[in-house]
Amino acid sequence: MNDIKIVAFLCNWCTYTAADLAGTSRLKYEPEVRIIRLMCSSRIDPVFILKALMDGADGVLVGGCAPGDCHYSKGNYYARRKVAVAKTIAESMGINTERIRLSWIPASEGPLFAEVVNEFTEKIKELGDNPTKNEVYL
């Protein structure tokens, strides 16, 4: 499999900051992840996740503050529900739900961010190419 693409939707206050910290701490992690910053993980929409997967992304990572620590106090609870919708639809429509991952990564946890990205990339490599990648009749 070549050219893995993982789209990551990260919340500004925790997981994006953690990614930043991983960078400034010069941690090495798998380079396949493309980050899109959201002000809050609750800005995720099931449509974003499904669109990425239908357009050939191999995996979608959603990152937010740990439950109870949301900068806007409850956004991540909504995010969890939205990811649940995306996963359920993926399941109903024959798309592997393992390609969607939701992780809580606090701002101070640069190493955890690197670990999650490595782990998820490993998982995606195991799953192989997303069949939508080369499909023209979508």
Next chain:
Amino acid sequence: MEKIYDSQMNVHDFIKAMFEKNIVSGLGALTQLPDNKGISYSLLSDGFDFQKCMPFYPVMPANAAIAVSKLTRETSPSSPIAVFLRPCELRALIELTKIKQARLDNLILISFDCSGVFPFKDGKYPTEDTLKRYDQSIKEAKINDTIRQVCKGCENYQPEGADIAISIIGRGVHESLALSFATEKGKSIQEKMGLTASEIQPSTIEQLTSDKKRNKQELFKNTQISNLDELLDVFDTCIACRACSYVCPICYCKNCYFDSQTFQYYPENYAQRLNKKNTLRLPLDRIFFHMGRLSHMGSSCVACGMCSDVCPVDIPVSEMFKAGGQNIQGVFNYQPGQNLDEPMPLVTYQEKELHEMED
């Protein structure tokens, strides 16, 4: 279980009585159009020949929740209007009310236990013979085998939440109406109409419910999609006409997100995609539209079956969306249209839930 009363009236007398006793000033119901031109959901006032009303007629030219939503969205009617709705239409109306697309004030909701409707393809109405067999199946509390697929597998055919509920299964449509009054509004109408005598026994419907459940499981099995090839196969003939969303009572947006500028691409986007794939089937996002639509309305899908009816290429949309919708509703333990006060799944949350979604 609410008590059921024998009204000693047929449906036309009942409608007339509601007007005579000034309980309502208008009525929404399926009605025979002049010169036998067809049957359509209509708004009627006193003076109309109510013999032309056919609230139990087994077709759904449009989901009536849309009509009621249009009637009440801006403001509630100034005097009471009674509306006949099938249980799925009633559920859709409750969902629309939750998202402020309809109002229930001054509406009297009349519903009945539904035996399903016939597919309304090419404007063709069921024949006399078909209707006769349908009436027989109501009397015997059985499933007619030519109704909509989703109706065959519909377990929510009881009129929950209606002000006035009419029991016809096990009795037939030509018997005097068996009525129950579940709400305060309903009870006050019962008093005004003086319907407090002659209680009757509810029909046995356990067998019917379990048959419908079995049909549902079979339906889900037959339309299950387990990989991309099957997904492409099912939607292969989709011409992206969007008719399914136009007739959907839950798809209320005036400007659909999927028709918006968001999905309007520039030539370089196409070029970029072509670079990787050599071919692109146009229009883009054909199948993605269905997934996106499911994410918008799935939690509220009442499985009325309109989408399959209008699909010009016969994709079993409602069968798949019934399954997809139920999966979403199951995750949040949410029953669309059941309770007006229950918030929709995506506008509420619990702190401790769905840990299986986290990694």
